[in-house]
Amino acid sequence: MDNRFANIFGLTEEQSIALLDTPPEQATDESERYIAASQLANYPSEASINALIRAVNVTYDSLDNRITRRKSVESLGKLKAKQSLEVIRPCLSDTDRYTVEAAVWTIGEIGTENTEILEEITQLLLKPDQAYRVIIHTLVKLNYVAAVDRVRPFMDHEDEPTASAAIATVCRFAQDFSQIDRVVSFLQSDSVNARRACLEDLINARYYAAIPAIARCPISLMFRLRAIRSLADSGIAAGEVSINEVLPVIEQILLDHPNDLDLVHEYDQPPVLEFLIRELYHTDFGRTYLATQTLIEQQSEAVPTALFETYEAEAHNDYGAHYHVMKLMGWLKHQPAYDLLLEALTNTSPQFMKSRAAAALSLGYLGDQRAIAPLQTSAQSNIWMLQYTSLMALEKLGDYSQHKLLLEADDWAVRAKANQVLPGVTTNSTGLMNS
Amino acid sequence: MKSVVTTVIAAADAAGRFPSTSDLESVQGSLQRAAARMEAAEKLSGNLDNVAKEAYDACIAKYPYLNNAGEANSSETFKTKCMRDVKHYLRLISYSLVVGGTGPLDEWGIAGQREVYRALNLPTGPYVAALSFARNRGCAPRDMSAQALTEYNALVDYVINSLS
Numbered sequence: 001m002d003n004r005f006a007n008i009f010g011l012t013e014e015q016s017i018a019l020l021d022t023p024p025e026q027a028t029d030e031s032e033r034y035i036a037a038s039q040l041a042n043y044p045s046e047a048s049i050n051a052l053i054r055a056v057n058v059t060y061d062s063l064d065n066r067i068t069r070r071k072s073v074e075s076l077g078k079l080k081a082k083q084s085l086e087v088i089r090p091c092l093s094d095t096d097r098y099t100v101e102a103a104v105w106t107i108g109e110i111g112t113e114n115t116e117i118l119e120e121i122t123q124l125l126l127k128p129d130q131a132y133r134v135i136i137h138t139l140v141k142l143n144y145v146a147a148v149d150r151v152r153p154f155m156d157h158e159d160e161p162t163a164s165a166a167i168a169t170v171c172r173f174a175q176d177f178s179q180i181d182r183v184v185s186f187l188q189s190d191s192v193n194a195r196r197a198c199l200e201d202l203i204n205a206r207y208y209a210a211i212p213a214i215a216r217c218p219i220s221l222m223f224r225l226r227a228i229r230s231l232a233d234s235g236i237a238a239g240e241v242s243i244n245e246v247l248p249v250i251e252q253i254l255l256d257h258p259n260d261l262d263l264v265h266e267y268d269q270p271p272v273l274e275f276l277i278r279e280l281y282h283t284d285f286g287r288t289y290l291a292t293q294t295l296i297e298q299q300s301e302a303v304p305t306a307l308f309e310t311y312e313a314e315a316h317n318d319y320g321a322h323y324h325v326m327k328l329m330g331w332l333k334h335q336p337a338y339d340l341l342l343e344a345l346t347n348t349s350p351q352f353m354k355s356r357a358a359a360a361l362s363l364g365y366l367g368d369q370r371a372i373a374p375l376q377t378s379a380q381s382n383i384w385m386l387q388y389t390s391l392m393a394l395e396k397l398g399d400y401s402q403h404k405l406l407l408e409a410d411d412w413a414v415r416a417k418a419n420q421v422l423p424g425v426t427t428n429s430t431g432l433m434n435s
Numbered sequence: 436m437k438s439v440v441t442t443v444i445a446a447a448d449a450a451g452r453f454p455s456t457s458d459l460e461s462v463q464g465s466l467q468r469a470a471a472r473m474e475a476a477e478k479l480s481g482n483l484d485n486v487a488k489e490a491y492d493a494c495i496a497k498y499p500y501l502n503n504a505g506e507a508n509s510s511e512t513f514k515t516k517c518m519r520d521v522k523h524y525l526r527l528i529s530y531s532l533v534v535g536g537t538g539p540l541d542e543w544g545i546a547g548q549r550e551v552y553r554a555l556n557l558p559t560g561p562y563v564a565a566l567s568f569a570r571n572r573g574c575a576p577r578d579m580s581a582q583a584l585t586e587y588n589a590l591v592d593y594v595i596n597s598l599s
Contacts, residue, residue: 031567034599035560063592067563067599074553098549098596105553133550161547193547200554222555283523318519 011036013043017051020072023060030064037068041075049081056087070102077106085110085117092120100124101131108138115146122147125154132157133197136165140172140204148173155179160186161197168201177207184210187217188264192284195219195264199227208235215249216262218286222354224253225385229413243416250413254357254389256327258293265290273302277310280321292324296331304334311340319351326355330362338368345378357389364393372399384411391417437538439465465535471582476532478579479525479587487521489572490565520562521569524598528590537593545597552598563599566591 011019019027019036027033037055040048055072058065073091076084088110091103104121112118121138124130125147132154139147151173154166164186167179183205186198196219202210214227228249235241252260264286271279271294279291295303307315307325315321326344329337344352344359360378363371372394379390379402387406391414394402406418443458454462479486523544530539552559570591575581 029567030571031560031564034563038558038560063596064567067596071559071599098599101549131549191542196551197547200550226554320519 011039013040013045013048016040016043017047020051020055020068024058024062024065024068025060027064030062033068034064034071037071037075040072041078044079049076049079049084052076052079052081053084053087056084056091066096066099070096070099073099073102073106077102077109080110082110085112089117089120092124097130101134104131104135104138108141112142118142118144118147122150125150132162133159133165136162136169137200137204140169145173160189160191160194164194164198164201165204168205168207171205171207177205180205180207180210183207184213187213188262190264192219192286195286196223199223203227203230203234206231206234206238208241211241211246211249215252216260218261218263218265218289220285220354221253221256225250228253232413243412247413247416247420250388251392254385254392255361256358257331258289258296261289263290263293267294273298273300273306277306280310280315280324281318283320285320288320288324292328292331295328299332304329304332304337307334308337308340319355322352323355323358326358326362330358330365333365333367335366335368337362338366338370341366342371342374345374353383354385356383357385360386360389360393364396367397369397372397375399376402379406382410384414387411387414388417436534437541438534438536440535441538442536468582468586469535471580472532472535472586475579475583475587476529478583479529479532482578483522483525483529486525486569486572487565490521490569521565524562524566524594525569528587528594531590532586537590540590540594540597544594548598559599563595566595570595 016036016039019032020040022033024033033055037052040052052072052075056069056076058069073088076088085107088103088106091099092107094100094103104124107117107121118139121135121142122144124135125132136151136154139151148170151166151169154162155170157163157166164183167183171177171180171183183198183201184207186194187210189195189198195217199214199217199219202214208231211228211231214224214231217224228246232241232243232246236243236246267290271291276291276295280288282288282291307328310321311325315325322344326341329341341359341363344355345363347356356378360375363375375390375394375397376399378386379394381387381390387409388411391402391406394400403418406414409415409418440462443454443462447454447458524540527540527544530543531537551557570588573579573584573587575584578584579587
């Protein structure tokens with residue numbers, strides 16, 4: 001579980017409980033109780049669970065109480081609080097669809113084999129305007145095979161992510177892969193949501209043949225890495241995927257060159273530099289990758305200048321554009337960006353984590369030997385993608401000193417990478433499954 | 436892009452019928468509120484950076500420890516996360532004001548986001564806090580007319596409800 005943002009509000013358990021227990025009509029600030037409910041997911045104690053259960057039982061009718069109640073249900077799921085199951089179950093018939101969705105998801109997290117509850121969840125598929133995708137995912141998670149025929153009609157749902165979830169579920173439960181190509185085709189959907197959503201379904205279907213297509217899907221590398229690593233976990237365990245197949249894919253994604261992606265957008269006229277820079281801020285990475293590809297192709301001296309300017313003005317504060325600036329400086333081999341990249345490499349703010357990995361690789365592309373020492377340090381961080389990209393960058397700079405220090409790394413991919421280059425040492429898929 | 440108009444026409448077309456009286460009433464209702472929505476959209480677009488910054492500043496005033504040096508809870512972390520996401524949602528709110536429906540928010544802001552936040556364990560607290568401040572900071576007639584503020588607040592509430 002990624003806990004980078006766990007303590008963003010810095011509330012203690014006691015403070016959070018006190019805020020959550022404040023009657024909604026007396027709360028001085030409407031969002032306080034909501035924040036307290038989300039914060040308590042980080043405190044796995046009886047006191048915290050009991051406070052969340054009390055909050056679920058507060059049915060005061062207001063927007064702020066509704067979102068607090070919903071968040072409390074979700075936090076109980078994150079805490080996998082079995083004792084809350086009977087309090088959450090009535091939420092399945094709540095009139096607020098998001099509360100129903102949270103209850104379904106939370107039951108999936110807690111886990112149950114109670115067929116009455118599983119049927120109750122399945123019956124929600126017959127109710128209008130529900131979060132069908134979450135319901136279907138939860139049925140998969142709880143391995144409720146008896147639901148397969150009620151999931152089947154959703155294979156043709158007009159909402160692509162819902163259809164995608166249904167197809168993957170039928171694949172998994174009925175071992176019927178006849179329509180899996182439709183799920184794979186969503187990797188090239190115009191909609192960024194459909195592109196992201198189908199990854200989850202390919203993971204659920206355990207469809208290992210999709211690994212190369214996932215790597216080329218134009219969405220943020222974080223989504224692609226998560227999917228590939230999940231598929232690798234189950235695929236290696238099942239003996240259907242080998243580490244040697246997966247490692248080059250992971251490297252391709254970490255490198256994240258737009259030419260290695262199947263882009264879904266195109267320009268109807270040659271874009272000007274100012275427009276391309278603006279595109280780096282877009283939340284659809286399909287569009288940002290098209291912009292980075294075009295900026296690389298232009299090979300214009302104006303590009304690095306524009307990147308420095310946008311970094312100063314906004315990108316230093318925007319975790320999306322920040323990443324692309326770091327990548328582009330490497331692809332353009334722009335030597336004056338050395339200090340900027342070094343700063344990004346050591347930026348520990350959690351939202352800039354992927355920029356650190358990008359900076360490591362770009363420092364490798366710059367070829368400046370001064371980067372070896374800081375990259376050696378980052379190779380010893382506890383973030384797998386930073387370790388991995390640091391090793392890749394150090395290889396570019398001719399330094400293999402860190403590989404032998406990471407032969408027993410905690411992360412299986414880093415461990416395999418470290419082992420890969422040393423003569424006489426071979427990777428062992430059995431050993432890799434220990435992480 | 437879904438709006439009141441496209442929803443009504445799509446429903447009528449699906450049934451192969453002319454728009455009904457209630458269809459026309461709902462379109463008319465939307466058109467009557469159009470001036471207020473355009474006013475809200477114009478004020479919001481012209482003031483986007485200030486609205487986002489005010490929301491952030493108000494959060495800092497409320498949670499001063501966010502200014503403490505540190506990593507995940509440093510003000511810079513909060514600020515960048517808060518600013519980027521709040522600006523994104525305010526932009527979609529301005530589109531929705533123009534459309535006269537929640538289509539832009541639904542299609543570009545909400546669909547799939549709940550799943551992403553859950554799957555990657557990303558915090559929703561910062562923008563719920565900031566958007567609550569953005570809603571409460573709006574003042575008529577200082578910022579816009581009362582009618583325009585009603586339209587704006589309804590969409591801010593819609594985002595808070597849908598993404599929380």
